[in-house]
Amino acid sequence: MAKKNEPIKYERTLEEAVSEAFSELEGLAQEMREAFDNTPESLQNSGAGEARGVAADTLEEISEAEVPEELKSLKVSWALFPKKNKSRAARRDDAVTILDECIQMLADLEDEAQKEAAEGFVDELENAKDTAESVEFPGMYG
Numbered sequence: 001m002a003k004k005n006e007p008i009k010y011e012r013t014l015e016e017a018v019s020e021a022f023s024e025l026e027g028l029a030q031e032m033r034e035a036f037d038n039t040p041e042s043l044q045n046s047g048a049g050e051a052r053g054v055a056a057d058t059l060e061e062i063s064e065a066e067v068p069e070e071l072k073s074l075k076v077s078w079a080l081f082p083k084k085n086k087s088r089a090a091r092r093d094d095a096v097t098i099l100d101e102c103i104q105m106l107a108d109l110e111d112e113a114q115k116e117a118a119e120g121f122v123d124e125l126e127n128a129k130d131t132a133e134s135v136e137f138p139g140m141y142g
Contacts, residue, residue, distance in 0.1 A: 009077065013074065017101070021095040031088065051137075069117075074114070087137070100129065
């Protein structure tokens with residue numbers, strides 16, 4: 001088991017890694033939508049209320065990229081620092097880290113057929129990552 005200040009190392013197939021990252025982003029989208037919906041109507045147009053709505057809208061725009069068949073079983077590794085009760089921003093950053101490692105692994109491919117299969121897929125991952133990184137999570141009180 002990793003010590004508190006040591007990252008935990010993960011290795012999954014590309015398909016599993018992509019699924020894990022997008023599942024986290026989808027969960028965050030649901031949480032932000034619920035937070036916005038539970039904000040009193042009189043406060044939904046306030047700074048924090050609007051920010052919750054914008055965060056939910058932005059995260060809901062992200063849809064899971066379909067992993068090309070010839071790339072699904074490739075292995076990808078990453079490391080994350082463990083922490084209980086991570087903030088939403090930290091959980092988003094973890095998903096972005098996974099996507100970054102997937103993108104980097106695909107950029108390092110040497111097989112021409114795999115490189116060709118990865119072209120549009122990498123763009124989809126980069127777009128999802130960029131969108132996720134643009135999300136600002138407001139404080140839940142204020």
